[in-house]
Amino acid sequence: MAKRVAYSGLFSSAFAATLAMSSAAFSADLVIAMPNWPSGQATANILKVGIAKEFGLNADVQELGTLLAFNGLEKGTVDIHPEVWQPNLEDVIKRFVTEKGVVVLAKHGVPAWQGICTTPAAAEKGLKTIADLSDPEKTKILDTDGDGKGEMWLGAPTWSSTGIERVRANTYGYAKNLTLVESEEEVAMAGLDIAIATNQPLVFACYAPHFIFDLHKIVRLAEPAHDASKWKLVGPNDPLWITKSSASTAWDAANFRIGYAAAFEKKHPDIAAFLEKVDLSPEEATAMSYALEVERIPPLEYATKWVADNAKRVDGWASK
Amino acid sequence: MTESNRLPAKVREVGRARKLTLALIAVAVCVGPLAAWAQTQIYDSKTHTWVDYDKKKARQYYARNNQPPEAFRRQPVPFRTAEPPGTIIIDGNQHFLYLVQPGGQAIRYGIGVGREGFGWAGIVRVGRTAEWPTWTPPAEMVARDPNAAKWKDGMPGGPENPLGARALYLYEGDQDTIYRIHGTAEPWTIGLDVSSGCIRMNNDDIVDLESRIKIGAKVIVLMQGAALYKGV
Numbered sequence: 001m002a003k004r005v006a007y008s009g010l011f012s013s014a015f016a017a018t019l020a021m022s023s024a025a026f027s028a029d030l031v032i033a034m035p036n037w038p039s040g041q042a043t044a045n046i047l048k049v050g051i052a053k054e055f056g057l058n059a060d061v062q063e064l065g066t067l068l069a070f071n072g073l074e075k076g077t078v079d080i081h082p083e084v085w086q087p088n089l090e091d092v093i094k095r096f097v098t099e100k101g102v103v104v105l106a107k108h109g110v111p112a113w114q115g116i117c118t119t120p121a122a123a124e125k126g127l128k129t130i131a132d133l134s135d136p137e138k139t140k141i142l143d144t145d146g147d148g149k150g151e152m153w154l155g156a157p158t159w160s161s162t163g164i165e166r167v168r169a170n171t172y173g174y175a176k177n178l179t180l181v182e183s184e185e186e187v188a189m190a191g192l193d194i195a196i197a198t199n200q201p202l203v204f205a206c207y208a209p210h211f212i213f214d215l216h217k218i219v220r221l222a223e224p225a226h227d228a229s230k231w232k233l234v235g236p237n238d239p240l241w242i243t244k245s246s247a248s249t250a251w252d253a254a255n256f257r258i259g260y261a262a263a264f265e266k267k268h269p270d271i272a273a274f275l276e277k278v279d280l281s282p283e284e285a286t287a288m289s290y291a292l293e294v295e296r297i298p299p300l301e302y303a304t305k306w307v308a309d310n311a312k313r314v315d316g317w318a319s320k
Numbered sequence: 321m322t323e324s325n326r327l328p329a330k331v332r333e334v335g336r337a338r339k340l341t342l343a344l345i346a347v348a349v350c351v352g353p354l355a356a357w358a359q360t361q362i363y364d365s366k367t368h369t370w371v372d373y374d375k376k377k378a379r380q381y382y383a384r385n386n387q388p389p390e391a392f393r394r395q396p397v398p399f400r401t402a403e404p405p406g407t408i409i410i411d412g413n414q415h416f417l418y419l420v421q422p423g424g425q426a427i428r429y430g431i432g433v434g435r436e437g438f439g440w441a442g443i444v445r446v447g448r449t450a451e452w453p454t455w456t457p458p459a460e461m462v463a464r465d466p467n468a469a470k471w472k473d474g475m476p477g478g479p480e481n482p483l484g485a486r487a488l489y490l491y492e493g494d495q496d497t498i499y500r501i502h503g504t505a506e507p508w509t510i511g512l513d514v515s516s517g518c519i520r521m522n523n524d525d526i527v528d529l530e531s532r533i534k535i536g537a538k539v540i541v542l543m544q545g546a547a548l549y550k551g552v
Contacts, residue, residue, distance in 0.1 A: 144413045187441055190409045190540040193401040197426075198414060215400055294402045 028060030030079040030264070030271075033069035034299075039209060042288035043082035043280065045303030047258075053307060054318035055271055061300075067092060073261040074102040080275065081259040085112070087252060088160060102262050106276050109255030110285055113208040114161060116221040119192070122201035129222040133174035133203065141201045142178070152178045153188045153204040164233065165205045167245040178203075192216065207254075209285035211293045223250040270318075277317040373511055382508035392430025392511040394525050399426035408446075408501075408529075408539045410519060415511050417501070417519065419532060429529060431501075432509040432520040444499070446537045447491030449530050452477025453502070480505050485523035486530040490539055501539075502526060 030051070034044040048059040059080075064072065070092055072078030084105060086093065096103040118127050126138050133139060133152070142150025154169070155162030162182055169175040188204060189212065195202035196216045203221070212218060227249040234241040258275050265272040288306075291297045307314050373381075373389070381389060392415065399418060403409065407420040412433040418426040455475045457468035475481050484503015489496055501519040503526040504510075510522055521529065 183441060184443060186403075186443060187540055187542065189402060191411075191542050193399065193403070194409065194411045194414070194416075194418070194542065197397065197399050197418075198411075198416075200414075211402060215402060296404065 027058065029057040030059045031072070031077060032059050032061050032080045032082065033064040033072065033078045034061045035066065035083055036063060038211070038289040038292035039285040040083040041299040042292055042302055045299045046306055047080060047082055049303045049307040050314045050317065051271060051274070053314060054274060070096045070103060073259065074100065076261065076263055079261050079264040083256045084259040085256045086254060088254065103259050104262055104265055106258040106278065108276070108279050109257045110280055111282055112254035112256055114251040114254060115206065115223060117204055117206035117218045118221055119195050119200065119202045120217055120219060121199045122203055123219040125201055127201065127203060127221070130172055133178065134172060136177035139174070139177055142203055150178050151181050153181045153183065155182060155205050156185050157182045161205070163242055164247065166242050167233065168247045171246040171248045209282045209289060211286060211289040213286055214290040215294055226250045226252045228252065274317050375512060378508045378512055388430055388507070388510045388522070394427060394429050394528060396421070396425055397428045398424060400424050403538070403540070406534060406537050408533065408537060410539065410541045412542065417521065419529060429521055429525045430510040432504065432512050432514050441541050444490040444492050444497055444539045444541065446488045446533055446535055446539060447496060448489045448535060450487045450489070452481065452485060453483045453487040455481050455483045484520070484526060486526040488530060
């Protein structure tokens, strides 16, 4: 899921995106950036359909990386971003929202969660808390290559969260008795599908909202509550940041919000007010993710039905 | 009680030593000399114990039943996934290949895998397929193995050909990865870790699989263990 990093591929697609925006700008009244993860795709299209319904304006949905979208929000080529993650994008938010004041984040945030999950088989065999992961006797059931050590998926190599999970593994201590694995998310999720199908124990980094919570019965590993004083992260510009960092509690609570250009707010205060009232829940974001990823419903088709099914609620977002 | 009743569906892995000193590469790794290692176990319902499913046991079982144990036979299974129908997912650890079907189902096939698996995990695609493909041993195998030497210019497809009835050539982008999913002339090896490198299936199964997939089908290779998650 690109939202965990949201930087990859930003620049390679810039030229094509600029061309696309230029041609689309002739017919569109506004531009909504669309991320490449499913809940963001669904929300971008729900906003498109909702704005057409309530304000009669034609929004063009453009797939854009987050940084390119923020640059567009500053320059006026993008008006809305449907899903801005915190704290993952804290540095971008600091620059565009706090310092430059060119982007506004809607007040409503959808709560998000990051942590470690297991299959039911792992929980049944004693892996229930983060402390259990540091017990080699318990984690040897996770061994799939016969070396006596279990394996655990930390995330995709490009995700910012993956390095932090490695820091957590070092600090908690289970890096000593588990082999920490990085791979593309699709590979890890296929491994989860098989672990569930064959009732095998599996432990892996996970986050919500995510369709796996609707697809499979999985268990969240218990951890000590987040304590900011126990998270000492050195900036990733330091090549040794992982060994220099420590984190021995759960992740801080995350959330994501709609972002829109400050200039757009001046031009369309009614739509900005509408965006402020959009109140999606984590369950709805999970359902969107499931519908697009598992049921393979095209985002616009999903959004059209969603707005029809939630017509009164969408009307309420537009009411003064 | 027949042997088939005594060796039913459940299969599990036991610890394995994977310290290979022989680095094998190229197509020939798929069909290198057979040397099955004892690492799979199957459940003996008569004695209520797990028993090694090694090369000797596999040969005996196949001789009596003319098919592998039930777990390794082609069968529909419940399988929930976000992957679209037509996707192949390979679990070398448990010796299964899944072909995703609509409606939360998959067709599960038994496979034989290399002693060290593919040596990687990742996402590839079926670039092309071939019926009764020709097998050409690599130079190093020709040099050390007189049986291989006589096929140095290529062994025609046929029942004795180690690639079996079909081969699915796995590509990353437009590049052939040199790895294949193929049939076998030694169907008793299904469920075992034999030779190295590629994925082998019995000939009926590879023909069935090949008939169901489209060129370009997505293939997710899980394989065993952490070292195998490095990507292709």
